Amino acid sequence: MxxxxxxxxxxxxxxxxxxxxxxxxxxxxxxxxxxxxxxxxxxxxxxxxxxxxxxxxxxxxxxxxxxxxxxxxxxxxxxxxxxxxxxxxxxxxxxxxxxxxxxxxxxxxxxxxxxxxxxxxxxxxxxxxxxxxxxxxxxxxxxxxxxxxxxxxxxxxxxxxxxxxxxxxxxxxxxxxxxxxxxxxxxxxxxxxxxxxxxxxxxxxxxxxxxxxxxxxxxxxxxxxxxxxxxxxxxxxxxxxxxxxxxxxxxxxxxxxxxxxxxxxxSSINPVFLLPAALASHGAELGETFVGSLNMGAGQFCTNPGLIIAEKGPGLETFLAAATEAVQGAVSQPMLTPGIHEAYTQGVAELAKHKKVREVARGLAGEGDNTCQVRVFATSATDFLADTSLQGEVFGASSLVIECADLSEIMRVAEHLEGQLTATLHIDDADIDAARRLLPVLERRAGRVMANGWPTGVEVCHAMVHGGPYPATSDxxxxxxxxxxxxxFLRPVCYQSLPDALLPEALREGNPAGVSRLVNGKREG
Structure with missing residues (x-):
């Protein structure tokens, strides 16, 4: 053709x-x-x-x-x-x-x-x-x-x-x-x-x-x-x-x-909350699967996990060690355009030189043009809360880990976030009470709230919501x-006292269109 x-x-x-x-x-x-x-x-x-x-x-x-x-x-x-x-x-x-x-x-x-x-x-x-x-x-x-x-x-x-x-x-x-x-x-x-x-x-x-x-x-x-x-x-x-x-x-x-x-x-950075019991029981597995999600398609998904939020401790250390190993073996992939690659390079450079941010790991350097080298950074919750620029989206395989002192600080970070397409909870049974406290905040912040998965991948179905408060979407x-x-792309129109011959087919007597209708508040058809 x-x-x-x-x-x-x-x-x-x-x-x-x-x-x-x-x-x-x-x-x-x-x-x-x-x-x-x-x-x-x-x-x-x-x-x-x-x-x-x-x-x-x-x-x-x-x-x-x-x-x-x-x-x-x-x-x-x-x-x-x-x-x-x-x-x-x-x-x-x-x-x-x-x-x-x-x-x-x-x-x-x-x-x-x-x-x-x-x-x-x-x-x-x-x-x-x-x-x-x-x-x-x-x-x-x-x-x-x-x-x-x-x-x-x-x-x-x-x-x-x-x-x-x-x-x-x-x-x-x-x-x-x-x-x-x-x-x-x-x-x-x-x-x-x-x-x-x-x-x-x-x-x-x-x-x-x-x-x-x-x-x-x-x-x-x-x-x-x-x-x-x-x-x-x-x-x-x-x-x-x-x-x-x-x-x-x-x-x-x-x-x-x-x-x-x-x-x-x-714009969305899709926060992922790693709660303590989940980290303690499978922190290493979470670190590995996180990098797989992060580097999928060179991170060029609007649902890429750009923010990891967790309580400091042995569980987070295990997660970071596994993530570091996975990142260091991650192959760089070409990005969609030279312009997108340039913007990614600038974005990770800004994070790298930030005085309150440290680099955790970087992936293998690419051999071809416009390749995306995976980068993971970390900062404290205190420093994240003090600098709104750290919420900026870096489009590509880059993520920022927020280290929190306790659940109260995790809650403050959640309240501080802009609107998101997704918010993810990684939980075990012992985390249910903490997750219950977080859930109302996440409902206000995101269009899709998920548990024990990664946000990349959007199912096309009847129940899916791919949206969220600004700046994730405009509505x-x-x-x-x-x-x-x-x-x-629709709006409602009411027809008052029109003769049947002028009504749209779906509104006529006898329902010739055969569609479901609410008649006097009761479902018909």
Missing amino acids: TLEGKQLIGAKAIMANGVLIHAVNPSTNERLEPGYAAGGETEVGQACELAWSAFDIYRETGLETRACFLESIADEIETIGDPLIDRAVAETGLSEVRIKGERGRTCGQLRLFANVVRAGEWLDVRIDPALPERQPMPRADLRQRHVALGPVAVFGASNFPLAFSVAGGDTASALAAGCPVVVKAHSAHPGTSELVGRAIQRAVYKCQLPQGVFSLLFGSGNEVGQRLVSDARIKAVGFTGSRSGGTALMAAAQARPEPIPVYAEM SRTTSVGSAALYR
Whole structure:
């Protein structure tokens, strides 16, 4: 399949005339062809106009039609075969096994949302029939459903070229909700993005949907992104990336005459609490498994365990000794881009020169370009509490161990933390009372609280929450992973006293849509 380096706007492939964007193989620093000419005002305007024209048609497509569309996207992605895997490996430095797994996750979540769409429960239909004889006042007929917000701008992530990119969770959930999508591809993997974008184009055509349901734009710098968020036809934003990038989009969205929601997943250091009994019984095992989680994918996961919190003592010493041994044998892996590698290098250098931080261990130096050398540091709880800069995320395989005097100091550290995607407890039976004290704090700090595991790895399912208080995300009430993600792109509408012929199918008498409904407060269907 030949890559053309063009913008995919509706059903067309259009060559823009902006600065050329080239992917770089991070393992070799080789520039990859073709170049992708950046779009600008014209391309953004065309994509947004098509999306707006498609919106009212697409949002009222039948549930089966929309579900089949999502399944068709998954089928088309799988049909690409090895060219997609090969290009993604070349553009990211990630292993073939990792990319194949990510393709499976991407297609799996598309099919999950297809099933959610078919079930129709997300419409949240509520009906309170008219009570004309009610005293002292009659009640009008009132019926409610959820409707799509409008066209959504989605920003591809650097660290997941498939699962959080062109056809990733934000796109899948927005399409499931009935929203056309305009994707701004990440410049680190434009070829991968084009391959997936063309797969979505084919699915749009096969399902006979309006061409504006999907467009894919390429752009360097901030121009395309800022123009997208500022366009009046865009009604919501999905973003995965840095805190600075997310807050910039939030500011642009709020500065519009009509502000819109930005669902940004940004920054998290994912604290892990090692409680005393767990440390005493298996500190060495925890040290080893910690490093395995830390160095997974060169630490380039938003759920990477960047903070370890524990009480000083023999158990923590055992943990650190095992972690040190594991780190010293850890092989450096290529990072996603030269820029990400440079930021990691600067981040660990800042920790290394901090007067209140000591280096515990470092991994093997890499032989190739842009490799991530694992680093583990430590500091006291007192010094951590005194310096907010130590909460800064270092994106990569780096972690900071916080040594606490006792449980009270562990509690103070927990209260001091910013919002997080995850918080983890390692506990034995004797730690239950301490964990019970910590749990309310962690519920306030994180979107997912887990026990006796490591936070890397996010299951795509109905119960998952991948979100959390700021700066983990811009809206702690939502998730970007799992079936509940589509609620970000919906809003409720109440229909009062409309004749049956004007009502949406899901609200009509006889329930021709066959969806679950709440009628007079009781579940029907």
